[in-house]
Amino acid sequence: MQNHFELFHLPQRFAVDLKALDGAYHSVQGQVHPDKFAHASDAEKRVAMQWATRANEAYQTLKSPFKRAAYMCELNGVDLQVESNTAMPVEFLMQQMEWREALDDARAHKSSEELDELDSAIRAARKTTVAEIGTLLDANDFTQAAGLVRQLMFLEKFAEEVSYALDALPD
Template identity: 80%
Template sequence: MQNHFELFHLPQQFAVDLGALDRAYHDVQNQVHPDRFANASDAEKRVAMQWATRANEAYKTLKSPFKRAAYLCELNGVDLEVESNTAMPVAFLMQQMEWREALDDARAGKDPHALDALDRSLRSERKDALAAIAMQLDSQDFTQAASLVRQLMFLEKFSEEVANAQDALM
């Protein structure tokens, strides 16, 4: 079975041409669109639906930098161990505590400016993490990349918490 990159005829690397991904996705979707199988057998319709579902999943994975990085690690035999490996660098753990305190203070003070500042800080950290992940993936250090992807997972989840807090203030 071909992997997501092969499905869309893209090089297996972290940097993805999003325009090429979009075009390839639409090409696959056009080939397996239900309208093309209106007069087909039930088995052919089922296979087309499976391909459409697979294309959707592959597209979502490759479109998201976070999911793409995790997928590349897994393709190269490195399990992210998200359930069992919670080890993080001490500096990152300290930063997490500071962010949590900032979020708690902003919520308690109903301070939209503090939430905006926290959001900007997280965006910057996420950008830096993605750059570091790209560097590790490009140098084929999938174990280190996996560690950084676990940190990015925290950033993604915590950014959602901040966004929810911002929404709650509005």
């Protein structure tokens, strides 16, 4: 079975041309759209639906830097061990603790300014981490990249928490 990159005829690199991805996705979806199979047999409809589902999953994976990085590690035989390997560099853990305190303070103060500041810091950390992951993946260093992908997972979750805190503020 072809991988997500092959499905969309894209080079297997971390840096993905999002316009090419969108175009390839729409092309595949156009070929397997249920309307094209309205008069087909049940088996053909089922196969078309499976392809449409697979194309959706592949598109969502390649579109997200986090999911794409995790997929590339797994594709190259490196298990992210997200459940079993929670070891992180001390600096990263210290930063997490500082951000967690800042989030608690911002919530207590009901301060959108503090939350916006925190959101900006996390965006910058995510951008840097994604760039580092891309460099490692494109250099075929999947083991090193996996460690950063685990860190990115924490950043993604924390960014969601900050977003929820912003949404919970009174207008």
